[in-house]
Amino acid sequence: MSYHNPHTPPRKSATFDDATLAEIRRAAATGIYDIRGAGTKRKVPHFDDLLFLGASISRYPLEGYREKCDTTVVLGTRFAKKPITLKTPITIAGMSFGALSGNAKEALGRGATIAGTSTTTGDGGMTNEERGHSQTLVYQYLPSRYGMNPRDLRRADAIEVVVGQGAKPGGGGMLLGQKISDRVANMRNLPKGIDQRSACRHPDWTGPDDLEIKILELREITDWEKPIYIKVGGARPYYDTALAVKAGADVVVLDGMQGGTAATQDVFIENVGMPTLACIRPAVQALQDLGMHRKVQLIVSGGIRSGADVAKAMALGADAVAIGTAALVAIGDNDPKWEAEYQKLGTTAGAYDDWHEGKDPAGITTQDPELAARLDPIAAGRRLANYLKVMTLEAQTIARACGKNHLHNLEPEDLCALTMEAAAMAQVPLAGTSWYPGKAGF
Numbered sequence: 192m193s194y195h196n197p198h199t200p201p202r203k204s205a206t207f208d209d210a211t212l213a214e215i216r217r218a219a220a221t222g223i224y225d226i227r228g229a230g231t232k233r234k235v236p237h238f239d240d241l242l243f244l245g246a247s248i249s250r251y252p253l254e255g256y257r258e259k260c261d262t263t264v265v266l267g268t269r270f271a272k273k274p275i276t277l278k279t280p281i282t283i284a285g286m287s288f289g290a291l292s293g294n295a296k297e298a299l300g301r302g303a304t305i306a307g308t309s310t311t312t313g314d315g316g317m318t319n320e321e322r323g324h325s326q327t328l329v330y331q332y333l334p335s336r337y338g339m340n341p342r343d344l345r346r347a348d349a350i351e352v353v354v355g356q357g358a359k360p361g362g363g364g365m366l367l368g369q370k371i372s373d374r375v376a377n378m379r380n381l382p383k384g385i386d387q388r389s390a391c392r393h394p395d396w397t398g399p400d401d402l403e404i405k406i407l408e409l410r411e412i413t414d415w416e417k418p419i420y421i422k423v424g425g426a427r428p429y430y431d432t433a434l435a436v437k438a439g440a441d442v443v444v445l446d447g448m449q450g451g452t453a454a455t456q457d458v459f460i461e462n463v464g465m466p467t468l469a470c471i472r473p474a475v476q477a478l479q480d481l482g483m484h485r486k487v488q489l490i491v492s493g494g495i496r497s498g499a500d501v502a503k504a505m506a507l508g509a510d511a512v513a514i515g516t517a518a519l520v521a522i523g524d525n526d527p528k529w530e531a532e533y534q535k536l537g538t539t540a541g542a543y544d545d546w547h548e549g550k551d552p553a554g555i556t557t558q559d560p561e562l563a564a565r566l567d568p569i570a571a572g573r574r575l576a577n578y579l580k581v582m583t584l585e586a587q588t589i590a591r592a593c594g595k596n597h598l599h600n601l602e603p604e605d606l607c608a609l610t611m612e613a614a615a616m617a618q619v620p621l622a623g624t625s626w627y628p629g630k631a632g633f
């Protein structure tokens with residue numbers, strides 16, 4: 192006979208918590224894995240776990256209103272005849288037309304252009320809205336080759352060869368049938384209304400030697416003018432960065448596991464890849480070991496939200512950052528003003544991530560013409576430009592407080608870590624000590 196103490200409250204398992212139980216039941220009822228958009232939702236060590244030290248007597252701060260703090264960045268100085276110059280080191284990451292509406296792509300182009308930065312195409316090709324409204328447009332060359340053509344390579348200002356993404360290193364993309372409109376199908380040369388799965392690896396090469404040949408091909412097609420980036424998901428950042436440099440990259444784009452995606456299996460998003468914070472120092476180390484730091488530029492992405500995040504990524508050695516999720520929020524994604532509609536979809540503002548279903552009330556992750564028309568690309572572009580301006584000002588404020596007249600002059604020495612994990616990953620001392628795990632002595 193079992194004994195139950197009536198005074199003991201029922202106790203739930205930490206291992207089998209409510210979310211786990213719900214997922215087991217969902218899987219048992221449907222027999223299909225969960226697909227969603229956005230990045231990891233679990234808490235991992237991040238830029239919040241770092242603080243700037245600021246200047247006082249041993250360091251001399253700069254005066255905000257009188258002393259300049261430069262934010263410009265030049266990308267593609269290694270081989271490209273026409274490197275690109277941006278006024279702010281905050282770029283807009285590649286997000287596909289198909290995943291996003293034409294209006295959303297236009298808004299990103301408009302906002303980036305006002306702010307003096309670049310935007311990027313995605314798995315699905317270049318739209319005229321985006322090209323027309325983006326002063327500096329980076330064209331992605333992806334394993335799927337959807338929408339790829341030499342004419343658009345030449346219309347771009349830079350080319351990004353996508354090897355992987357932080358949300359799913361080793362995985363391909365998904366665009367479900369609901370979002371394959373006539374236009375999306377036409378651009379991808381695939382039938383309308385049928386689920387599309389992008390390849391997880393490029394059909395044209397198997398390793399860095401063939402990648403080098405592919406890059407030469409892309410350079411020939413574009414007359415050696417355009418900077419060529421290589422984008423990798425954060426998994427083995429030291430070796431991937433070194434191999435990207437060997438293959439001939441002008442710029443390495445490194446996307447950590449917090450990086451957003453349009454649609455991927457939840458189990459993939461939550462269990463594959465390394466936190467952005469842990470990716471930066473090994474990548475910088477690889478560049479330094481090859482004598483290429485600042486010669487091959489490093490763009491970091493995955494969970495960047497504020498000027499403080501930008502400044503921290505740069506202090507750890509990045510030349511620039513890219514934002515995806517935050518840019519979508521700035522143009523109107525998950526806006527509480529659509530709460531009644533999020534409720535009808537069984538979710539709430541701030542948690543809506545079924546982007547693959549194409550029912551986005553904000554008109555951003557949809558191809559439904561009525562929903563897409565809700566997003567005014569001009570007003571949304573202005574919001575993005577405002578947000579980029581604020582982030583740039585924030586990063587400048589921090590850099591000046593550290594006595595730096597350019598964001599690139601921020602350095603690991605300007606930082607301390609709040610936790611042992613962050614200290615180990617960022618290789619900056621735990622606050623109040625001169626030590627981090629892995630470093631000998633105190």
Ligand SMILES: Cc1cc2nc3c(=O)[nH]c(=O)nc-3n(C[C@H](O)[C@H](O)[C@H](O)COP(=O)(O)O)c2cc1C
Pocket residue numbers: 228229230284285286287290291312313314315331353355356357422446449450451452453492493494495513514515516517556
């Ligand atoms: C809606 C959406 C669509 C995306 N589509 C692509 C894509 O087509 N190609 C790609 O390389 N990355 C894609 N990404 C990933 C972004 O380029 C970037 O790596 C990521 O969003 C950065 O992290 P963040 O969202 O935390 O800023 C997508 C991300 C989102 C949110």
